[in-house]
Structures are given as C-alpha cells and as structure tokens.
Amino acid sequence: MGVPMRFEHLLQMAERPGLPEPIRRLRRDGLRALVEAIESVLPEVLLPAKVHLDDDVLAIDDVTVARKAFPPVVIVGGGKATAGMCRSLVALLEESTPFTGAVNIPYGQPVPDKITAPGRRGEVHVTFCSHPIPDEAGVAGVEKMCRIIAASPPETLVLALISGGGSALMPLPAEGITLKDKQAVNRLLLSCGASIREINCVRKHLSRVKGGGLSAVAHPRRVFSLIISDVVGDDLQVIASGPTVPDATTFAEADDIVRRYGILEQLPQSVRRRLADGLAGRIAETPKPGDPIFKNTVNRIIGSAQTAAAVARQSLAQRRYDAGIFAADLHGEARRYGAQLARQLPGFHAGGSRRAAIGTGEFTVTLRGSGSGGRNQEMLLAVLDELSETPHLEAHRLSWVVISAAFDGIEGNSGAMGAVIDSTSLERSKALGIDLRSHLERNDAKAVFQALGDLLVTGQTGTNVNDMTLILIDG
Known part of the structure; x- marks a missing residue:
C-alpha cells in the first residue's frame, strides 16, 4: 500500500x-x-468498496434497491470525511441519474463549493463550517439540506453521508434554543471531561436533526445512511449524534449528565428550561426504536x-x-x-x-x-x-x-x-x-x-x- x-x-x-x-x-x-x-x-478507499451501482440495482453492503425505485437522488450529510465520501459517490452515479444535495464539512478542506463529476446530472452544494463549536454557516447548511429533502418527491432516495465531527458540523437547534446557546453548551461539555456518548446524549436533546431527526425530515422517503465511525464500539446512536438512527437515550439521562459533571447551573436558561420540560413530558422525546419514521431507513457503517x-x-x-x-x-x-x-x-x-x-x-x-x-x-x-x-x-x-x-x-x-x-x-x-x-x-x-x-x-x-x-x- x-x-x-x-x-x-x-x-x-x-x-x-x-x-x-x-x-x-x-x-x-x-x-x-x-x-x-x-x-x-480514507473515504475514497472505503466507499467504492461498499457501494456498487449498475443498470439494475444500487447495492450498499448487504442491501440492494432496484434502480427503477429511485429516479431522483438527494445527497446530504456532514462530517470530516463527508467531502471525500461525496466525491466518491458522485463518481459512481451514472450520467442518467439526476441528483442534488448539500453537505457540511470543516473549514480548511481543499474542496470546491459544489461537488459534481464530468457528465453527471447534478451537483452537491458544500457548506464550510466550524468544528468543534458550531457556527451560523453550519446551521444554514443543515437548513439547506432540509429544504432540498422537503422539495423532493416521495420516491426520492436520500443518501446520507455521515462521519465523525458531524455533531458540530450539522447544527440545527431545537425550538427555543439559539445558536449562541448551543455554542455555550458545547464549550461546557467539551471541557468538563464527559465522554463522547455523554456529550452526544445532551446534544441530541437540544437538536432538530440529531437523534433520528434527519430521518424524520426525510420520512416517508427511503434513506440510506453511509457512516464512517469515530466512536468506541461503533454505536450508531453516537456517531455524529445519530441523525438517521433511533435514539434510546432520554431527557432524564441528559439531565443526569449535566448534573453529574456540575455544569447544570452554567447552562443557558433556555437549555435548562428545555431539559426540565423534557423531564416533565411537556415536549416530545427524540424518536425511539420502533418509530415508523425509520421504516425506510437503512444505516450501514462502511469504515471504522x-x-x-x-x-x-x-x-x-x-x-x-x-x-x-x-x-x-x-x-x-x-x-x-x-x-x-x-x-x-x-x-x-x-x-x-x-x-x-x-x-x-x-x-x-x-x-x-x-x-x-x-x-x-x-x-x-x-x-x-x-x-x-x-x-x-x-x-x-x-x-x-x-x-x-x-x-x-x-x-x-x-x-x-x-x-x-x-x-x-x-x-x-x-x-x-x-x-x-x-x-x-x-x-x-x-x-x-x-x-x-x-x-x-x-x-x-x-x-x-x-x-x-x-x-x-x-x-
């Protein structure tokens, strides 16, 4: 090699x-x-080994989908490896396959603001944003992903390219929480000694797309999520805070984490209020295993x-x-x-x-x-x-x-x-x-x-x- x-x-x-x-x-x-x-x-090594496309089917690892089942393709996602994943995926698409999409990647990666390939029928918009503290560009990029998905027909195949760093690179604060609030929470979590599982448990309960939220946005469309894991044990719920994965964690766990690390009183008031409302059942939990929004979602780790x-x-x-x-x-x-x-x-x-x-x-x-x-x-x-x-x-x-x-x-x-x-x-x-x-x-x-x-x-x-x-x- x-x-x-x-x-x-x-x-x-x-x-x-x-x-x-x-x-x-x-x-x-x-x-x-x-x-x-x-x-x-490297994503250009991993993705071609796992994804195969011919005249009849799209095969991703052990799952196949008939080509006639997905005339349009939408590509979304975020993370440190997502740009390379996107380039490799677009190169695999045939000239006859229409596609669009948007991805969020870190500042500093040598990538153009649109990803396509010669002769292809589409392009994927690239938003550069901040890691590990999210910024306004990241929010705008996720909003663009959601708009593109919402504008696509129900038979669309959504290909989500998820990799480590996606938690910070795909921010979309929950209702009532500002980006400034999310930034303050991230700084506290990153400095208190919490594990990535604990950090992402809290993040999921303050977001509209983490913890299965992206699958909720895409429902009822078919979602194939290709994932490069950066967490111990390759737990799908934890990688990039699991935007296409049922979330088994709860508001009670998130509340316990911030109390155990002694940061509850330092959290913004809006965040403390949301955790309290979640504990009291006044706002809905993140989507759980068995939720019908995941019926058409497939998650596959392609590298770890x-x-x-x-x-x-x-x-x-x-x-x-x-x-x-x-x-x-x-x-x-x-x-x-x-x-x-x-x-x-x-x-x-x-x-x-x-x-x-x-x-x-x-x-x-x-x-x-x-x-x-x-x-x-x-x-x-x-x-x-x-x-x-x-x-x-x-x-x-x-x-x-x-x-x-x-x-x-x-x-x-x-x-x-x-x-x-x-x-x-x-x-x-x-x-x-x-x-x-x-x-x-x-x-x-x-x-x-x-x-x-x-x-x-x-x-x-x-x-x-x-x-x-x-x-x-x-x-």
Missing part, C-alpha cells in the same frame, strides 16, 4: 540524527503502520477503527513483529491512562523479542490549564511524567516506541494529530530542561513534543475514525 504524499513526511521522523538504530527502526516501522492505517480508512487496526497489524506482522490488537475501547482520562501505560509497558514485551500492540479508542481530557495540546499528546506526556517519577520501572531498560494519534489530523487546540515518544524521550526532555509535570498540569503537551521534534502534524486528513495507539518494543 502506497503512502499518500501528505503523510510521507511522517516517515522522516524516524530518521532523526542521534537516535540509536534500534529506536529508529521501531519509529520507522510504527510510523509506517500508522500511515498505512490512515490510508485504509477496526478497519485501520487490521491494516496496522498486517503492516507490523510483515515487518516480523509479533503484532496484536490489545484494545478496541481505549477510553477514560488521558493522563490517568498514560500513567498506567508507563507501568504496563514491560508487559507488552513478555514472550517475544519484537512485539507490537495496537489499541483504538478515544481518551478524554479535563481542562485544568490554558495550554495547547490534545488527548493523545496528554496521554503520552503522562507516560513520560510517570517514568520520570519512577526510575525503578523496568520500562527504563527496554527499547520501545509509543505513537498515539487522532485520525482526522487535528486534536484539541494543537493543530497536530498526536505525537511519538520512545525510550530516549525522557533523557532528551531533561537535556532541554523541560518540566514535564508543569506542562501536564497546564494541559500544555504540545510545547513538550514541539521542543522534542516529535509532534505529528498532517493537517486535516479527510477522514475520521477512532484514535490509534501503537506500542512497539524490541528486547
């Missing part, structure tokens, strides 16, 4: 002068596995972290590592996991001289300071901090590398996807006079890895699945 040019520079991080050859080899192999994993979940992990494992096995997947549900506070990993590193080495372990998931960060970083960087900084405080650990006597990265290319406020550390990182940080604990307390991991030259920077990758942590050890 070739390495796209925009990722090729990551491989050069293995060739740093002054590093011992065993460390350079581990870094080289780990970074190669990372970029091959990223490439495997499991896809990427399998490719990373194969890459490392080809380089003669005893490679395995040690976790598909990494979660919890980043600094706590990092401290645990520092103590557990020797365990990954047991039973072989060249071992590699792959984990996927997503950590959380509780903001305590005003530094720059992200969940993967904070986890790796916590590994180094723990090693600096415990010189007796066996990890100090091994050659190892740990890489942790967000597949969308941007985490936190750092502009980076993650970082790489190795068994020389602690000594190198000491030589630079870096106070690891001080940086950890300020949530300022980026400055550490920038100084070490070990920050992973790609810009937006155009996809988004769960984060990946790679551990390589050579005895």
Whole structure:
C-alpha cells in the first residue's frame, strides 16, 4: 500500500540524527503502520468498496434497491470525511441519474463549493463550517439540506453521508434554543471531561436533526445512511449524534449528565428550561426504536477503527513483529491512562523479542490549564511524567516506541494529530530542561513534543475514525 504524499513526511521522523538504530527502526516501522492505517480508512478507499451501482440495482453492503425505485437522488450529510465520501459517490452515479444535495464539512478542506463529476446530472452544494463549536454557516447548511429533502418527491432516495465531527458540523437547534446557546453548551461539555456518548446524549436533546431527526425530515422517503465511525464500539446512536438512527437515550439521562459533571447551573436558561420540560413530558422525546419514521431507513457503517487496526497489524506482522490488537475501547482520562501505560509497558514485551500492540479508542481530557495540546499528546506526556517519577520501572531498560494519534489530523487546540515518544524521550526532555509535570498540569503537551521534534502534524486528513495507539518494543 502506497503512502499518500501528505503523510510521507511522517516517515522522516524516524530518521532523526542521534537516535540509536534500534529506536529508529521501531519509529520507522510504527510510523509506517500508522500511515498505512490512515490510508485504509480514507473515504475514497472505503466507499467504492461498499457501494456498487449498475443498470439494475444500487447495492450498499448487504442491501440492494432496484434502480427503477429511485429516479431522483438527494445527497446530504456532514462530517470530516463527508467531502471525500461525496466525491466518491458522485463518481459512481451514472450520467442518467439526476441528483442534488448539500453537505457540511470543516473549514480548511481543499474542496470546491459544489461537488459534481464530468457528465453527471447534478451537483452537491458544500457548506464550510466550524468544528468543534458550531457556527451560523453550519446551521444554514443543515437548513439547506432540509429544504432540498422537503422539495423532493416521495420516491426520492436520500443518501446520507455521515462521519465523525458531524455533531458540530450539522447544527440545527431545537425550538427555543439559539445558536449562541448551543455554542455555550458545547464549550461546557467539551471541557468538563464527559465522554463522547455523554456529550452526544445532551446534544441530541437540544437538536432538530440529531437523534433520528434527519430521518424524520426525510420520512416517508427511503434513506440510506453511509457512516464512517469515530466512536468506541461503533454505536450508531453516537456517531455524529445519530441523525438517521433511533435514539434510546432520554431527557432524564441528559439531565443526569449535566448534573453529574456540575455544569447544570452554567447552562443557558433556555437549555435548562428545555431539559426540565423534557423531564416533565411537556415536549416530545427524540424518536425511539420502533418509530415508523425509520421504516425506510437503512444505516450501514462502511469504515471504522477496526478497519485501520487490521491494516496496522498486517503492516507490523510483515515487518516480523509479533503484532496484536490489545484494545478496541481505549477510553477514560488521558493522563490517568498514560500513567498506567508507563507501568504496563514491560508487559507488552513478555514472550517475544519484537512485539507490537495496537489499541483504538478515544481518551478524554479535563481542562485544568490554558495550554495547547490534545488527548493523545496528554496521554503520552503522562507516560513520560510517570517514568520520570519512577526510575525503578523496568520500562527504563527496554527499547520501545509509543505513537498515539487522532485520525482526522487535528486534536484539541494543537493543530497536530498526536505525537511519538520512545525510550530516549525522557533523557532528551531533561537535556532541554523541560518540566514535564508543569506542562501536564497546564494541559500544555504540545510545547513538550514541539521542543522534542516529535509532534505529528498532517493537517486535516479527510477522514475520521477512532484514535490509534501503537506500542512497539524490541528486547
């Protein structure tokens, strides 16, 4: 598998002068596995493998629809991978198939404001908008999606292209809630340490399109939702807050979440009122499993972290590592996991001289300071901090590398996807006079890895699945 040019520079991080050859080899192999994993979940790779169109049928994974059943096609959706999904889908449509649509994607992606292909009978409007805090452009883009769907005939096939980041990129506040209110809620949820499941539970109960709302807009039209997952366990209800998925969560759960994290009193008054009205049954719940609006909706995941992990494992096995997947549900506070990993590193080495372990998931960060970083960087900084405080650990006597990265290319406020550390990182940080604990307390991991030259920077990758942590050890 070739390495796209925009990722090729990551491989050069293995060739740093002054590093011992065993460390350079581990870094080289780990970074190669990372970029091959990223490439495997690019939408232009995933979608053509799952969607097939010929003269008679449209086949999506295990579902087929006769072509005569959907003369017009409407394409909608949002997320960090949605532009690539849309380009690939439009290229698959035949010249005889009329289509229209609208999608929301993050600012900064190199995409024209309309997506089409030579000879095609239509175009999809592109709205650039803000992530992770929604903006007015995002609202306008979702309103455009709803108008296009509403104007289409009942026999229309609606193809929803949903990917990670869609929660922020597809905002449409519920009645009585302003965009400013939604922005305030997002900021509180993102900084309090809540998991993505908890965050999206609250979001769904403040929106007109999340939690199955997009299917409600499209009903009775047939909806096929193609989804690239960025959440642990690939829970359809959680990915982009499940706009085409029945929602099993409740107002009571949303209320409990904001109380448990101590942010209820900081919420805008309109939001507190809506949660109270929902608890009292004065406003309707989100659409639940069994609701007839989902009769014509099909949801299919076309790619996830499991896809990427399998490719990373194969890459490392080809380089003669005893490679395995040690976790598909990494979660919890980043600094706590990092401290645990520092103590557990020797365990990954047991039973072989060249071992590699792959984990996927997503950590959380509780903001305590005003530094720059992200969940993967904070986890790796916590590994180094723990090693600096415990010189007796066996990890100090091994050659190892740990890489942790967000597949969308941007985490936190750092502009980076993650970082790489190795068994020389602690000594190198000491030589630079870096106070690891001080940086950890300020949530300022980026400055550490920038100084070490070990920050992973790609810009937006155009996809988004769960984060990946790679551990390589050579005895």
